[in-house]
Amino acid sequence: METFISWRTWDEARAELEGDPAVSGTLDVPALEKAAGAAQRWHGDQTRPTGVPYVEHLLEALEVLVRGAGETRTEVLSAVLLHDVVEDTDATVNDVEAAFGPLVAELVDWVTKPPTSGQGRQAKRAAKSAYLRRLRDAPPEAIIVKLADRVSNVQRLDQMPPDFQRRYYAETLTYIVPMTEGHPWFASWYAGWSERFAHLR
Structure with missing residues (x-):
């Protein structure tokens, strides 16, 4: 099972992206x-629950899409870097749209969980489902933004x-693996x- 943990900072990611002829031109x-x-x-x-800076999760998801799935579309890659800003910061979908355009904002909006503050544990789990x-x-x-996000979250589940x-x-x-239908790279990765x-079954 391949893991995607080599980009800890944006400078590291940029250096690898610019130095790889297979992707730097696209x-x-x-x-x-x-x-x-x-x-x-x-x-x-x-920070993440493990204590690492939050940006590391975002860069892992970016690495999944670029190095794993071979994604090159700017809007999709921008969305994966921004996928948690509405859910976990003061940023709004309108803020994302103003800075990055309607498609990036739409993708971020799709993968943003609705707020559940003040609800009990059962209600929060029902809302997440x-x-x-x-x-x-x-x-x-x-969907591929969400799949990349979850790869980052589960690759070191242990x-x-x-x-x-x-x-x-x-x-x-139950919920994520069925989304891999039509996305062969993700289907293979999640199978492994x-x-x-x-x-854990």
């Missing part, structure tokens, strides 16, 4: 730099608490991942 690196900078500003000092079911109707571009591992594994098989963590 990617709009300055546009991606703008999106990475905006994501860094909006997320600020936020409804959000994941709704994603089945999303445009293909939004570093999370045991009860979370089992719940997240089941959720991924599900076997790697088959003990």
